[in-house]
Amino acid sequence: DAMVIQNPRYQVTQFGKPVTLSCSQTLNHNVMYWYQQKSSQAPKLLFHYYDKDFNNEADTPDNFQSRRPNTSFCFLDIRSPGLGDAAMYLCATSRWDSQSRETQYFGPGTRLLVL
Amino acid sequence: KQEVTQIPAALSVPEGENLVLNCSFTDSAIYNLQWFRQDPGKGLTSLLLIQSSQREQTSGRLNASLDKSSGRSTLYIAASQPGDSATYLCAVMSAGGTSYGKLTFGQGTILTVHP
Numbered sequence: 001d002a003m004v005i006q007n008p009r010y011q012v013t014q015f016g017k018p019v020t021l022s023c024s025q026t027l028n029h030n031v032m033y034w035y036q037q038k039s040s041q042a043p044k045l046l047f048h049y050y051d052k053d054f055n056n057e058a059d060t061p062d063n064f065q066s067r068r069p070n071t072s073f074c075f076l077d078i079r080s081p082g083l084g085d086a087a088m089y090l091c092a093t094s095r096w097d098s099q100s101r102e103t104q105y106f107g108p109g110t111r112l113l114v115l
Numbered sequence: 116k117q118e119v120t121q122i123p124a125a126l127s128v129p130e131g132e133n134l135v136l137n138c139s140f141t142d143s144a145i146y147n148l149q150w151f152r153q154d155p156g157k158g159l160t161s162l163l164l165i166q167s168s169q170r171e172q173t174s175g176r177l178n179a180s181l182d183k184s185s186g187r188s189t190l191y192i193a194a195s196q197p198g199d200s201a202t203y204l205c206a207v208m209s210a211g212g213t214s215y216g217k218l219t220f221g222q223g224t225i226l227t228v229h230p
Contacts (some may be wrong), residue, residue, distance in 0.1 A: 006158075031215050042119075042204065042220035043159070050215045090158060094216045103149060103208075104218060108158040 004107035012113045013081050021076040021110045023084050023091030030097065032074040033104065034066060037091040045088055049074060050096065068114050078112075086114045117142045117209045126212050128228055138188040138205030138225045143183050146216075150190050153223070159204065162228055163190070165211075175225035195228045202210040202226070 005024045013019040023032065035043040047056045049068045050090050063085070065077040076087055088111050094106040118141045124216070128134055147166045151159040162178040163172045165188070171180040178191040192199060202225050206218040 009172075032170060033217070042222045043218075044220075045217055048215060048217065055215065088156075089159075096216045099158070103147065103161065103164050106151075106159040106161075109158065 001046050003109060004091060004105050006089075006107040006110050008110060009108060010113070011076075012092050012115060014115050015082065016080045017080075019078050019112070020039065020079055021078075021089050021091075021112070023074045023076070023107055024072050025105075026072070027093055027095075027105060029093035029095045029105070030034075030069060030089045031070070031094045033092040034067060037088040037109075039087075046076070047052070068100055081112070081114045083114050086112055088112075117145075117207060119205060119219050119221040121203075121205055121224050123224060124222065124226040125189055126227070128226075130195060130197060130228055130230050131189070132195050132228075133193050134195055134226070135203075136192070136223055136226070138190070140186045140188075140207045140219075142209060143186050144210045146208040146210050148179075148181055148188050149208070150177075150188075151206060152201045153204060156202065162203075166167045170230040173226050175177070178207075187206040192226075195226075197228050197230055199228050200226055 033048040036047045038045040046060045051071045067075045088109045091107040094104045095102040120139045149164045150162045165181040176193040202223040204223045205221040
């Protein structure tokens with residue numbers, strides 16, 4: 001049973017054309033994360049939502065935005081993709097509260113290609 | 116700022132060998148440490164999770180140890196098989212602040228097991 005779902009699995013966009021990646025979860029976790037992983041590099045956290053609170057990493061470019069309309073869904077918007085934004089984008093979820101420090105569950109990723 | 120380093124960057128072994136992958140981290144204030152496997156072009160698969168209070172975890176042919184005070188972890192793979200070929204990533208969940216379960220990843224070890 002899929003728990004963290006990412007759509008699409010592969011996305012091709014043109015230089016400068018906005019693109020949205022989607023993540024959904026069936027775990028009812030309160031925290032959702034977006035990571036960027038470039039070829040042969042470690043996954044790098046872009047931002048995360050703790051419930052509805054958005055937390056941006058200091059070095060995440062302004063070109064990257066995120067929306068979380070409800071507990072189950074989270075979107076990554078790239079406003080003007082550049083060639084350097086081609087990467088695997090990984091969504092993850094976890095439960096984080098005073099009683100629980102759970103591990104993160106990862107989706108299969110969306111591979112973005114910028115032409 | 117937490118930094119995670121993995122050694123070696125790549126490893127090639129014949130089938131049947133026992134092998135050790137190393138991970139070190141700079142800040143010992145962690146909740147847990149996790150080892151992931153990543154196949155080419157795919158997402159992350161969690162292998163083992165060690166809580167900060169634990170010394171080791173085992174799953175099948177895999178054994179992971181944690182020495183939090185020295186900032187080190189090892190992943191031991193017994194009787195390696197060609198199907199073990201993948202990139203192995205170490206990640207730590209830092210404690211304190213508003214981390215909300217953020218993971219910091221190492222660069223990974225690319226393992227190739229040849230028949």
